[in-house]
Every structure is written in structure tokens, then in C-alpha cells.
Amino acid sequence: MDRNSATGLFLISALLLVYLFFFSPKKPDEKAAGKTPPATTAAAKAGATPPAPTALASETALDTTAGPAKDVTLANENLTITFSTRGGRVTAVRLNKYKTFFGKPLDLFDAKSARMDTKFRTVDGKTIKFSDLNFQAVPSQAAGGSVLTFSAPVAGGSIVQTYSLPANSFELKYDLRLLGLERIVAQEPLTFTFLDQVRQTEQDLKQNRNHTTINHYLAVGDQGSLSETSEKPEEYKALGPVKWAAHKHDFFVAGLIADQQPFAGGAFNADVNLGDSTTIKTLSSTLTIPVAEVEQGRGQYRFFFGPNSFNLLKAVAPEFDRNVYLGWGLFRWVNRFVILPVFHFLEQFISSYGVIIALLVLLIKLVTWPLTYKSYESQARMKVLKPEIDELKAKHGDDATKVQQETMKLYQEFGVSPLSGCVPQLLTLPILFAMFQFFPNAIELRQQSFLWAKDLSSYDVFIKLPFYVKWYGDHVSMFTLMMTASTLLMTWQSNQTNTAMQGPMKTYSYLMPIIFLFVLNSFAAGLTWYYFVSNVITFAQQAITKTFVDDTKIRAQLDANKIKNKDKKPGGIQGRIAEAMKAAQEREAQAKAQARKKS
Numbered sequence: 001m002d003r004n005s006a007t008g009l010f011l012i013s014a015l016l017l018v019y020l021f022f023f024s025p026k027k028p029d030e031k032a033a034g035k036t037p038p039a040t041t042a043a044a045k046a047g048a049t050p051p052a053p054t055a056l057a058s059e060t061a062l063d064t065t066a067g068p069a070k071d072v073t074l075a076n077e078n079l080t081i082t083f084s085t086r087g088g089r090v091t092a093v094r095l096n097k098y099k100t101f102f103g104k105p106l107d108l109f110d111a112k113s114a115r116m117d118t119k120f121r122t123v124d125g126k127t128i129k130f131s132d133l134n135f136q137a138v139p140s141q142a143a144g145g146s147v148l149t150f151s152a153p154v155a156g157g158s159i160v161q162t163y164s165l166p167a168n169s170f171e172l173k174y175d176l177r178l179l180g181l182e183r184i185v186a187q188e189p190l191t192f193t194f195l196d197q198v199r200q201t202e203q204d205l206k207q208n209r210n211h212t213t214i215n216h217y218l219a220v221g222d223q224g225s226l227s228e229t230s231e232k233p234e235e236y237k238a239l240g241p242v243k244w245a246a247h248k249h250d251f252f253v254a255g256l257i258a259d260q261q262p263f264a265g266g267a268f269n270a271d272v273n274l275g276d277s278t279t280i281k282t283l284s285s286t287l288t289i290p291v292a293e294v295e296q297g298r299g300q301y302r303f304f305f306g307p308n309s310f311n312l313l314k315a316v317a318p319e320f321d322r323n324v325y326l327g328w329g330l331f332r333w334v335n336r337f338v339i340l341p342v343f344h345f346l347e348q349f350i351s352s353y354g355v356i357i358a359l360l361v362l363l364i365k366l367v368t369w370p371l372t373y374k375s376y377e378s379q380a381r382m383k384v385l386k387p388e389i390d391e392l393k394a395k396h397g398d399d400a401t402k403v404q405q406e407t408m409k410l411y412q413e414f415g416v417s418p419l420s421g422c423v424p425q426l427l428t429l430p431i432l433f434a435m436f437q438f439f440p441n442a443i444e445l446r447q448q449s450f451l452w453a454k455d456l457s458s459y460d461v462f463i464k465l466p467f468y469v470k471w472y473g474d475h476v477s478m479f480t481l482m483m484t485a486s487t488l489l490m491t492w493q494s495n496q497t498n499t500a501m502q503g504p505m506k507t508y509s510y511l512m513p514i515i516f517l518f519v520l521n522s523f524a525a526g527l528t529w530y531y532f533v534s535n536v537i538t539f540a541q542q543a544i545t546k547t548f549v550d551d552t553k554i555r556a557q558l559d560a561n562k563i564k565n566k567d568k569k570p571g572g573i574q575g576r577i578a579e580a581m582k583a584a585q586e587r588e589a590q591a592k593a594q595a596r597k598k599s
Contacts, residue, residue, distance in 0.1 A: 072137045074146050074165040074172075079305055081165065081172060082111075088135035088150030088161045089116045090172075093305045095252065100201040101447065101455065108254055108305055113197045113279075118176070120190040120291065123183075130159065145169070157181035170306030171316070174256075176289070176299035185295070189264045189288035196247050196254065196283040203458040204522065207440060209280040211250040214270055215323055217243045219262040223319045226270045238266040247283045248308065248323050251443045251457075255304040256287065257317045264288040308443050310340060327437035334434040347444065354450030357526055361533045365541060368428055372538075373545055379494075380549045381416050384558060414558040439526040452478065456526035471518045479528035480520050486535035487513040 069086035075096075082092035092110040100106050107113075119129040135150035145166040152159045157180030164173040178185060202208040215225040219241035225248075226234040241262035246255030269284040293299045304316050314321035326335035342363060346356045365372075382389075388410055396402040439445060445456040453460035462478035491509050520528055 069134065070137070072139065072148060074139075074148055074163065076145070076165055077168050078170050079165065079172070081163075081305070083137070083148060083150070083163070084111070085135050085137050085150070087117060087129075087131035087133065088137070088152065088159075089118070089130060090163075090303070091116075093254065095306065098252075098307070099447070101203045101458075106201060106252070108249065108252055109196055109198075113199055115195045116193070118190055118192045118289075120178075121186040121188060123186050125186075128154070130161075133159070135159075135161070154181060155184055157184075170304055170312070172303040172305065174301045174303060176294045176301070177297055178291075178294045182295055185291060187291055189290055190294065192256070192263075192287045192289055194247065194254075194256070194283075194285045196285075197279040198247070198249055198281045198283060199278065200280050201252075202250055202446075203455055205277070205280060206522070207458065208250050209272060211248070211325070211441070212281045212283070213248050214245065214268040214283050214285060215248055216245045216266060216268060217317070217319050217322075219243050221318075223322050225322075226268055231272055231274065234270045236268045238268075240265065242266040242287060244317050244320060245285050245287060246304070246320070246323055247285065251308045251446050253304060253306060253308055253313070253323050255316075255320070255323070256285075257302045257304065257320070259300045259302055260298050261290055261293050264290050308441070310336075311344070324443075325437060325441050327434055330430050331434045331437060334430045335438050338431075339434060339438050343442075343444070352450065353445055353448040353456055353526070354453075354529060357456075357530050358533045361530055361537060364431060365534065365537045368431070369541065371428060372541055373548075376542060376545045377549060377554075378416075380551065380554055381414075381558065384551055384555050385410065385414060385416065413562050416558070416561075435527060435530060436523075439524040439530065442526070445524070445526050450525075450529070453525040453529070456529070457524050459522045460525035460528075473522050475521070477521045477525065477528060479525050479532060480517060480523075483520070483528045483532040483535065484513050484517040486532055486539075487516075490535055490538065 069084050071091070072083045072085065074081045074083070078096055080094040080096055081090060083089065084091045091114075093108040095106045095108060098106040117129055117131045119127055121127055130152075133152040133154070135152045138149045138151070140147045140149070142164065145164055147165075148163045150161040150163075157178065159181075160175075160177045160179060162173075162175040162177075164175075166173075176190075198212050200208050210229045213226050213228045214236075215223070216236075216238060217223045218238060224236065226236055241264060242258070243262045244255055244257040245263075245266055245268065246253050265288045267286040270281060272281045273279065289299065302316075304313075304320070306312065308324050310321050310324045310326070313323055326332045326340075339360070342360060343356065346359055350356050350359070389407060392403055392406045392410065396406060440457060442457065447454070448456045450456055452462055459473075459475065459477050460479050461475045462481075463476040465474045465476065468474045488510060491513065494509075520531075
């Protein structure tokens with residue numbers, strides 16, 4: 001591996017480490033997540049003529065005449081949703097086609113782990129919570145789905161909640177109306193709350209936790225989220241209208257979307273207790289609903305309970321596909337418009353996702369082959385110039401600055417750019433970083449097995465260790481070992497044939513693969529399998545490319561460049577580098593002269 005390739009490798013490795021440790025998502029917390037105002041309870045007198053507004057308000061707090069709470073369900077092919085007549089609210093959601101990593105039914109949440117509620121205030125300052133009211137449930141059928149209507153009489157009026165579940169859908173339509181309550185309801189927004197104690201569903205608890213957060217989308221078009229990996233309480237208050245909010249559970253989403261007028265505002269909290277292995281994170285969302293909308297029959301909303309699939313989410317609401325984290329900036333663009341389309345195209349014809357990943361690597365390598373060829377050609381030029389470089393080292397071996405200065409002059413004479421070897425490698429960085437976000441977040445890979453890996457979206461466990469190794473983990477990922485071994489072999493092969501790799505730089509070239517052995521041991525198996533296949537194809541590319549690169553022709557070209565550049569002054573980057581080296585040499589000479597005078 002020559003100095004140019006080493007520089008490229010160093011830059012790529014440094015950028016990759018910076019990306020992994022500083023730009024990966026952060027962890028949230030809860031703060032006020034579990035806090036809900038105390039229930040307002042008051043006796044309701046049946047059969048009385050509606051009194052003045054103040055008296056009516058005190059009468060609306062609680063109606064227990066409907067008896068104990070009952071559970072009612074709506075189901076289609078995708079969802080089984082459980083409701084309670086106490087509050088007329090959703091209490092549990094099961095995704096029928098999915099299982100947890102541990103083989104159990106996948107409940108997005110249930111009555112023990114989550115709680116939804118809605119409340120409003122009356123003109124005399126009392127708080128009415130839906131969970132304090134018993135609703136009557138009336139199921140029915142409509143074209144294309146099932147309907148469940150909850151109604152509760154309140155002070156001469158009523159609260160009506162209608163849920164509609166279309167067939168073969170992950171969406172639940174929700175219509176909320178306050179009928180005949182204009183005199184007693186204060187003209188301030190209703191408050192909807194969703195407390196969600198998220199439980200582990202995937203193999204890797206840490207990844208499961210770090211991919212769990214609350215996302216939201218403001219009516220003005222701004223999308224945001226709580227920090228994912230922070231271990232401190234996270235909180236965000238949206239003072240303006242909110243179009244949707246979603247609790248993202250790694251590979252699944254529970255969201256609420258406003259179909260007509262947006263929510264008046266929202267507050268989102270997240271908390272994590274690292275000592276609690278039952279609840280990996282606690283999420284809490286509070287959304288305010290304009291009272292005029294529900295009084296005038298425009299309180300129309302949608303719940304989304306389903307998988308974190310990009311193609312599915314992009315049709316739900318504007319920017320709802322942001323719940324699938326594909327990286328930021330350019331890396332998201334690469335995943336969205338390059339990797340995902342190719343991946344889904346191959347998915348139509350091939351059932352094995354390990355094979356799909358291998359073909360994806362092959363296609364990317366073919367597209368980027370011109371860049372690989374440029375890099376290899378640069379290495380060949382440096383190899384041809386090795387005799388001249390060795391002469392410079394022998395002549396100025398004790399003066400490193402002079403060696404560097406003369407080397408840059410040599411490059412200028414022969415028309416060789418010191419950056420030509422690393423620039424092609426840097427141009428492949430967007431794909432490199434995009435892959436780090438694609439594989440852990442692609443639900444397509446969830447629970448897809450390949451060889452010994454049970455789940456390509458998580459790490460493969462070839463050997464389970466009886467102890468935990470800091471920075472490494474309690475398991476051995478064979479795909480990571482294979483990737484590391486192939487990278488070390490490729491580095492050794494490059495160092496045997498290339499020129500200027502000496503001393504510390506040569507040691508460094510072996511150090512980076514060892515570092516990534518630890519860094520990637522707990523990354524998605526799909527990612528490490530991808531890089532192993534990439535290394536294998538790179539070996540083949542180098543062997544093929546070598547047949548097109550003739551050292552004799554390169555030497556002749558360099559000699560021709562030397563004649564052409566004989567009287568040409570250094571320019572561009574090379575000129576600036578040469579000037580900087582010359583200035584450094586002059587300063588060093590001055591420092592030595594002053595030191596001799598003092599002595």
C-alpha cells in the first residue's frame with residue numbers, strides 16, 4: 001500500500017470513526033412521561049333536567065351507570081386492536097404477521113405497557129377525562145372494513161368516538177365529536193396523551209433501545225425527533241401546529257395523524273432506565289386538539305400501527321417515512337434513491353437476503369470500478385517511481401523535510417498527483433456511510449436468516465461467550481471475523497507490492513482492521529457480510545485490473561511527462577504543498593542556525 005492509498009485509508013477510517021461516534025443518533029428519556037393529572041371524580045345525577053352551565057359542568061365528571069369496563073376488538077389481516085369501554089380508547093395492538101425475536105406474538109403495546117387518554121376542561125374549571133367515563137360500544141360493518149362506535153352521555157349531550165378499521169390496512173381511522181356540549185366545554189384545546197413503556201422485541205437490547213424515539217412533523221413542514229441514544233431525559237415542546245406524532249419502536253411505529261386541521265401543539269418526552277430490562281424506554285406524547293374541530297364534526301384523525309417499511313410509510317402522511325432512519329443529508333439520498341430501489345428490485349426475484357446483499361455489492365462494485373481502476377493505476381505509477389524515491393531517501397535520509405520536498409518535486413516532474421490514489425476512495429464514502437444506516441434499519445432484513453445468522457438486521461452469534469469483553473461484547477460474530485481477516489489479507493498483499501509504505505504507516509494499515517473488529521462485532525450481520533463480500537470482489541477486481549495496467553507503458557508515459565514538465569513550475573495543490581514544505585525547511589534551517597549561535 002503506497003503513501004497515497006494509506007492517506008486515503010486514513011481519511012476514510014477517521015471519517016468513519018467520527019461518523020460512528022459523533023453522528024449516530026442519541027438516546028432519549030422520559031421526564032414527565034408517566035405523569036397524568038389526577039382523575040376528576042364526581043357523582044352524576046341521572047334523569048335531571050339540564051341546569052345552568054356551572055351545574056352542568058360539575059355533573060359531567062363521571063358516569064358509572066354503564067357497569068364495569070369491557071374489552072372489544074377489531075381485527076383484520078394485519079392488526080388485532082383491543083379497546084376498552086372505559087374511556088372508549090385503544091388499549092392494545094397486536095401485529096398479526098410479526099413475532100418478536102424470541103418467538104412471541106408481537107404486541108406493539110398492551111394495557112400493561114401503555115395508556116391513551118383524552119381530557120377537556122369545563123367552563124367552571126373542572127377536568128373531564130375520557131378514562132373516567134363508561135362508553136357504550138356499538139360494532140358495525142361498513143364497506144371495506146369494520147366500525148366501532150363508542151358513545152357516553154354527558155350532561156344532556158354526548159361524547160362520540162368512531163373507529164374504522166379498513167381491511168388489509170395498518171391504519172385505524174378515528175373520528176371524535178362532542179355533541180350538545182357547547183355550553184359546558186371551555187374554549188380551549190382538548191388534550192390527548194399517550195404513555196408508552198416500550199419493551200424489548202429484538203435480539204440486541206441496546207440497538208432496540210437506541211432506535212426507539214418519538215418523531216413529529218410540524219404543519220409548517222419541519223420534521224423533528226427526540227435524540228435516540230441519550231441517557232438523559234429528552235423533551236421537546238411544539239408551540240405551533242403539529243401534523244403527526246409517532247412512537248418509533250425500532251422496526252415498528254405507533255403514530256397519530258391529523259387528517260384535517262392539525263393539532264394545536266404538542267409535547268414529547270422520553271426516558272430510559274438502564275437498570276430496567278423490562279422497559280427499554282418510556283415515551284410520552286401530549287397533543288392538543290382544537291375544541292372547535294370536535295364540536296363541529298371535523299375531529300378526524302388516523303392511527304398508524306405497523307412496520308417501519310419505507311414504501312409503506314411514505315404513503316401515510318407527508319414525511320412519515322422519516323420514521324425509517326436512512327442517515328442524514330447525502331447518505332439518506334443514497335439510501336433512498338439508490339440502495340432501496342435496487343434492493344427492492346432484487347427482492348422480486350431472489351428469496352435469500354444474503355444472496356441479495358452479495359448481488360448488491362457486485363452491482364455497486366461494477367458501477368464504481370472506474371474509481372477503483374484510477375486508484376490502482378495511481379499505485380502502479382508509484383511503484384514505477386520507487387527507484388527514484390529510494391534514491392532520494394538514500395541521498396537525504398537524515399533530513400525528512402528535504403526528502404518530502406524532493407519527493408513532491410519528483411511527482412511534479414513526472415506528472416503524478418499525490419492525491420490521485422485517495423480521491424477515488426473518498427468518492428465512495430457516501431455509499432460506505434449509507435450502508436451503516438441501511439442494514440440496521442431495514443425491516444426487510446429483520447429475522448431473515450442466512451447461513452448461521454438468525455437475523456441479518458442484528459449481529460450474528462457464531463459463539464456465545466460465557467463472559468463480557470469490554471468494547472467487544474459477549475459473542476463472536478463470524479461475519480465480522482471474516483471481514484477482518486479478508487481486510488488484513490488485502491492490506492498485507494498491498495504492502496508487499498506497493499512502494500512507500502514504511503514504519504508507522506505500515507503498522508497503521510494493519511491497526512484499522514483490528515479496531516473495526518471490535519467496533520463492528522455488534523453491528524448488523526447484513527453489514528459485515530456486505531463488507532466481507534466487498535473484500536472478496538475487490539480481490540477479483542485487482543486481479544483483473546492488473547492485467548490492463550502495463551508497467552512498461554506507464555514508465556514510458558511518466559518519462560514523456562518529465563520531458564514535457566521540465567521547465568514547468570509547480571501549480572495547484574502540488575505547488576502549494578511544495579511551497580509549504582520549502583517554507584518549513586527554511587524555518588528549520590533558521591532554527592538550527594540560531595541554536596548553533598547560542599551554543
